[in-house]
Amino acid sequence: MSSTLIARYVTPWKFRREQDAQRLHAIRQRDGDDCRRCRRPMRFDLPAGHDSGPKVEIIVPATTDEEEALDNLCLCHRRCNAENADFTREVQERVRRKNEAELFSRSRRRAAKRA
Structure with missing residues (x-):
């Protein structure tokens, strides 16, 4: 050996x-x-x-x-x-969905204030 x-x-x-x-x-x-x-x-x-x-x-x-x-x-x-370390595809997809959800909630709040 x-x-x-x-x-x-x-x-x-x-x-x-x-x-x-x-x-x-x-x-x-x-x-x-x-x-x-x-x-x-x-x-x-x-x-x-x-x-x-x-x-x-x-x-x-x-x-x-x-x-x-x-x-x-x-x-x-x-x-x-x-x-x-945290930038895997799954984490990036979750962050993208979270950002989109925030954008939609902001636009709904603005529309509710105008009405």
Whole structure:
């Protein structure tokens, strides 16, 4: 057995951290150190979970095999990634319907005031 195979089963958390570090390094080499969304520089010396720290983002949601491909990943700030978390198609449709309903209720109120 190779040492990486043993490390995968003996210390899976360490193996996962090393895999994530290699993926982060490969994406940094390809894209540079700027955020994909806001184009500001990222800080890689911050603790995990910091708003200005890097977060690997999936560009196009797809099946699990395609999500792990480096071509489908990019780096952005954690705060920039969180801004886009709620903009799924379902949420956008709900927001659109809510805005339309508000427009119709305003026009009915105006018509009632005029009458």
